[in-house]
Amino acid sequence: MTELDLAGQVMQLVARLAGPGGQAEVTVSRAELALTRFANSAIHQNVAESAVEVRLRMHLDGRTAAGSGTTVTPDGLRTLVERVLAAARFAPRDPAWPGLTPPTxxxxxxxxDAATAQAGPADRAALVRAFVDAAGGLETAGYCRTAVRAAAFANSAGHTVQGRTVEAAMDGIARAGGADGTARDCADRLADLDGAELGRRAAAKARAGTDPVELPPGRYPVVLEPAAVADLLENLAWYGFNGKRYAEGQSFAEPGVAQLDPAVTLVDDPLRAAGLPFDLEGTPTRALTLVDAGTIGAVVHDRRSAAEVGGESTGHAWTGSSTFGPIPRNLRLAPARATGTSGGGEVGTAGPAGGTAAVAGLAEPLAGAVPDADTAALVSRMPRGLLVSDLWYTRVLDPKSLVITGLTRNGVWLVEDGQVTRAVRDLRFTESYPRALGPGAVLELGRRTARQPNRWDGVWWEAPALRLASWNFTGGASG
Structure with missing residues (x-):
C-alpha cells in the first residue's frame, strides 16, 4: 500500500475507536537510506535500510497525546491507535492546543531523480574510488550516501497531502603529516557529486596544512569558508529563528529591526532541494525570508508556537518541535550580487568558481589552502587575518545573545597582504554570531554558494564564503 493508503487506514481507525469528538493527524513516512563508508583509503562498510514510520497525534476531551510505530499491518495500526487513545485519556489538559491544519x-x-533513488553500492563506490585516487596517495576517509523519502499526511479535518524527495551527499577527509583537509557536497542528484574534485580539494588542503605555527589569542579578521559559515547558519536556525524560543523570549531576533549587516539575506527554502512540500502538521512549506538585507523579517513557527504569538504556522513542525521548537532546516545565505556592493560598502570582484585558485606570488603547497577562485578573491582583499576552513564542537554559552564557543579544524591559515603565508594551529573561539554578522561587520560575501550536508538527510545549509571584520579567538593550541 502507498503511504497515503496507510494514512487513510489510520484515520478510519481513529474515527471508529475515538468517536466523533476526537481530532487526529497522522504522518506516514517511508525512508530508504544507503551509506558507503571508507577509511584507510578503502571501503569498509556498505549499509542500507528501508523503514516505514507512522506518527499519530490525537486530541480528545481537551487532552493531547502522540505516538509512533513501525508495524503497518492492520493489527499494528490498530495497536498504535489504541495506545495513543489511551494516553490521551490520561494526559494533562492541553489548553494551548492549536487545532488541526485545514484542507490546504x-x-x-x-x-x-530516479537514478539517485535507484543508486546502488557500485554507484557510490565509484565516487569513493574517484575521491581516493584524486588524493594522490594520502590517507583518506569519509562517506557517500543517498536518501529517499516519501510521506503522506491526513487529519480528521479532511486535509490530505503527499510528497517525495531524494538527496545525495559526500564528505571526505585526507591526511598529510598530521594535517587534515576536508571537502564535502550535497546535491539533488548523485550524478552532480564530483568525487575527484572533492578528493583533490581535501588533499590540497591537507598538504597546505602541515608544519603549522601557533598564534596568540585575539580578534582577527577572517575569511570563513562555506563549511564554517554552515555552523553559523545551523546555530542561528536552532536558537535565533526558532519560534518557540522567540515566544519564550530566548531569541535575539527582533522582527522589523536591522540587527545584521545589510549584506546578509537569509532564506529558508525547503523546496529548493531535498524538502517535502508540507510539515509534520500538514502545513504547506514554502520559501521564507528570515533576514532581508540585514533586517529580521520573521522567525519560523509550527501551529503551537504561532498560536502563542498570535501568528500563523510557517510550515516548520517536525518531530522535535514540541520539545526543541520549530527550526528552519534548509537555510541559505544569499551570495553577493554580480555587481554592486558585496557587503560593508566594498565592491565585489570575485571571479568565477571552480578549481583551486592560483594566488599571485604564492608558492605551493600553501596555494592549496584556498579551495576556489571565489574564496581566493575574498582572501586577496584581506590585509591580515585568518582563513578558516571549518568550525566544530560548538556549544552555546548564552542563547539570548547567541554567544558560541568552539574550535577550528581541518585547516586554518595566516593571510598577509592578501596571500596565504603559513598554516596555523587550531584555535578556540568565543563569539556572538549575531555580533559577528552585525551592521558593518560583514565586509564581503562570495558569489558562489555551496550546500553543506547535515548529519540528518533532508537538512542542509547553503552559503558562500564570508569575509568578516573580526572574530574573537580566545585560546590557542597551548590553552
Whole structure:
C-alpha cells in the first residue's frame, strides 16, 4: 500500500475507536537510506535500510497525546491507535492546543531523480574510488550516501497531502603529516557529486596544512569558508529563528529591526532541494525570508508556537518541535550580487568558481589552502587575518545573545597582504554570531554558494564564503 493508503487506514481507525469528538493527524513516512563508508583509503562498510514510520497525534476531551510505530499491518495500526487513545485519556489538559491544519493546497515536491533513488553500492563506490585516487596517495576517509523519502499526511479535518524527495551527499577527509583537509557536497542528484574534485580539494588542503605555527589569542579578521559559515547558519536556525524560543523570549531576533549587516539575506527554502512540500502538521512549506538585507523579517513557527504569538504556522513542525521548537532546516545565505556592493560598502570582484585558485606570488603547497577562485578573491582583499576552513564542537554559552564557543579544524591559515603565508594551529573561539554578522561587520560575501550536508538527510545549509571584520579567538593550541 502507498503511504497515503496507510494514512487513510489510520484515520478510519481513529474515527471508529475515538468517536466523533476526537481530532487526529497522522504522518506516514517511508525512508530508504544507503551509506558507503571508507577509511584507510578503502571501503569498509556498505549499509542500507528501508523503514516505514507512522506518527499519530490525537486530541480528545481537551487532552493531547502522540505516538509512533513501525508495524503497518492492520493489527499494528490498530495497536498504535489504541495506545495513543489511551494516553490521551490520561494526559494533562492541553489548553494551548492549536487545532488541526485545514484542507490546504501544497506546492509540488522538488524534481525527482530516479537514478539517485535507484543508486546502488557500485554507484557510490565509484565516487569513493574517484575521491581516493584524486588524493594522490594520502590517507583518506569519509562517506557517500543517498536518501529517499516519501510521506503522506491526513487529519480528521479532511486535509490530505503527499510528497517525495531524494538527496545525495559526500564528505571526505585526507591526511598529510598530521594535517587534515576536508571537502564535502550535497546535491539533488548523485550524478552532480564530483568525487575527484572533492578528493583533490581535501588533499590540497591537507598538504597546505602541515608544519603549522601557533598564534596568540585575539580578534582577527577572517575569511570563513562555506563549511564554517554552515555552523553559523545551523546555530542561528536552532536558537535565533526558532519560534518557540522567540515566544519564550530566548531569541535575539527582533522582527522589523536591522540587527545584521545589510549584506546578509537569509532564506529558508525547503523546496529548493531535498524538502517535502508540507510539515509534520500538514502545513504547506514554502520559501521564507528570515533576514532581508540585514533586517529580521520573521522567525519560523509550527501551529503551537504561532498560536502563542498570535501568528500563523510557517510550515516548520517536525518531530522535535514540541520539545526543541520549530527550526528552519534548509537555510541559505544569499551570495553577493554580480555587481554592486558585496557587503560593508566594498565592491565585489570575485571571479568565477571552480578549481583551486592560483594566488599571485604564492608558492605551493600553501596555494592549496584556498579551495576556489571565489574564496581566493575574498582572501586577496584581506590585509591580515585568518582563513578558516571549518568550525566544530560548538556549544552555546548564552542563547539570548547567541554567544558560541568552539574550535577550528581541518585547516586554518595566516593571510598577509592578501596571500596565504603559513598554516596555523587550531584555535578556540568565543563569539556572538549575531555580533559577528552585525551592521558593518560583514565586509564581503562570495558569489558562489555551496550546500553543506547535515548529519540528518533532508537538512542542509547553503552559503558562500564570508569575509568578516573580526572574530574573537580566545585560546590557542597551548590553552
Amino acid at each position: 493546497a501544497v506546492l509540488p515536491s522538488p524534481q525527482w
